[in-house]
Amino acid sequence: MRKTFADLVAVDDVSFTIQAGETYGLLGPNGAGKTTTISMITGILERDAGDVLVSGRPHGTTSTWGKKQIGYVPQDLALYPDLSARENLRFFARLYGLGRADARARIDEVLQVVGLTERAKDPVKEYSGGMKRRLNIGVGLLHRPPLLILDEPTAGVDPQSRNAILESVSALAGEGVAILYTTHYMEEAERLCDRIGIIDLGRIRAEGTRRELVGLVGELDRISLTTDGAQAVPELESLPEVRKVGGQEGRMEVMVEDARKSLPRVLAAATDAGVVVRTVEVHEPNLESVFLHLTGKALRD
Structure with a gap:
């Protein structure tokens, strides 16, 4: 139209x-x-x-x-x-x-x-x-x-x-x-x-x-793991769905394309590496970042 x-x-x-x-x-x-x-x-x-x-x-x-x-x-x-x-x-x-x-x-x-x-x-x-x-x-x-x-x-x-x-x-x-x-x-x-x-x-x-x-703006999901202090960076980085692993002792930040599908494999890899996971948080990017990227404005502007 x-x-x-x-x-x-x-x-x-x-x-x-x-x-x-x-x-x-x-x-x-x-x-x-x-x-x-x-x-x-x-x-x-x-x-x-x-x-x-x-x-x-x-x-x-x-x-x-x-x-x-x-x-x-x-x-x-x-x-x-x-x-x-x-x-x-x-x-x-x-x-x-x-x-x-x-x-x-x-x-x-x-x-x-x-x-x-x-x-x-x-x-x-x-x-x-x-x-x-x-x-x-x-x-x-x-x-x-x-x-x-x-x-x-x-x-x-x-x-x-x-x-x-x-x-x-x-x-x-x-x-x-x-x-x-x-x-x-x-x-x-x-x-x-x-x-x-x-x-x-x-x-x-x-x-x-x-x-x-x-996906158009390349945003990734983030899985935050609080652990007993141990790290499993190599094991997690070897997973095909994992793009990046960071963090410090007692906490790991795992960047993936689809957290809901990736979470079971991420937890299994950490457990197999001997890491005790205390808490899990999943952070998914929202539409606000996409909207700002495409229009350069907030929704109410």
Whole structure:
């Protein structure tokens, strides 16, 4: 997809695919082109070039069918504060064209998913910020969309509500919903996203799993071993997965490509060398270092 505003190229040949049951994270600093990209995917904004396919069919600003396949949860709350949660959902169900019986059953299901069944009759204006966010997600789920777009759904909520939202998103992916997720919290992307695209200046700079992205910048996992004082440097260095061994008496730092796979062999080699391992710590590089390397900015810049 491509989109320009006068002389500004906001989105420059951005392309990615999201499979059913996959959560795809779109990360980028402010002004990177995320909002413009989402607006074109949802059919809110006309593209200058490129195509959007939803369930294999073309979708654009005039595509009523395509918009029915998408659940869009924007950053700004789209709720009526004087109505209850159930009344809000009933209103949006009518907009989606759900029949009365189907809407009633679906509203009960959605309230359960977002954890608001017990507060369904209360006015939304009495809700906490986190509860409003959860209801906002519920509105986007009403019509059972195969693609759900969540644009910073945890912004400004308390830790408890944030965790509830993340658990709901994980459950939806488990049910086969394709999810496009944007966030300013790197730990959310690491927790939820199967694949991640890093966008900056309107272009996708890198795409892949967390492990694949970390590999792009050569980051290694580190296994820290506290021992009885003995060392097993030669034995560990002989392992094919070990890249470097360092440390001092009573502690060894072992650099490997994949700590989770390498740990059993590292511990076995140390034990065979007569080293008594007291504690083990595994340190995996995170997306923050990759993001900074690719964009030169923090996620919120």
